[in-house]
Amino acid sequence: MIKLPPEITFKKERLFYGWAYVFRHTQLGELGRIILQGRDDGRTHITCEVVGAPADPQTQIRAELFEPLGREISRQMWVPCTLARKYTLRGSGWASGCI
Numbered sequence: 001m002i003k004l005p006p007e008i009t010f011k012k013e014r015l016f017y018g019w020a021y022v023f024r025h026t027q028l029g030e031l032g033r034i035i036l037q038g039r040d041d042g043r044t045h046i047t048c049e050v051v052g053a054p055a056d057p058q059t060q061i062r063a064e065l066f067e068p069l070g071r072e073i074s075r076q077m078w079v080p081c082t083l084a085r086k087y088t089l090r091g092s093g094w095a096s097g098c099i
Helices: 057-077
Strands: 008-015 018-025 029-038 044-050 084-088 091-098
Touching: 018 057, 029 057, 044 057
Parallel strands: none
Antiparallel strands: 008 018, 018 029, 029 044, 044 091, 084 091
C-alpha cells in the first residue's frame, strides 16, 4: 500500500465508463486521476492522467508530483505494468495497459 504525502488527498468518483481516483494537492489543486475501466474480456484498463495543458508550466510541476504516485499505484494494481507516454484530453499524461 502506498502512503500519500499529507498535502495530497484523493477521492473516488463514478464515471459512466468506470471509476476515477482524483488526486488533489493543497496548493496546486487537482493533480491528476487514475481511471479504471472494465473491458468486455473481463480485464481492467488503467489510465493515469495529469491535469493541464502541455504548454502550461504548472502541468510539469503537477506531473513531477503525480507521475511517481500514479506509476506506483498502477504497479501495485498490476505488477508487470508497462507505462507508455501519451497525450490525453486533460493534458499530458501516460497510460498503462490492462490487468
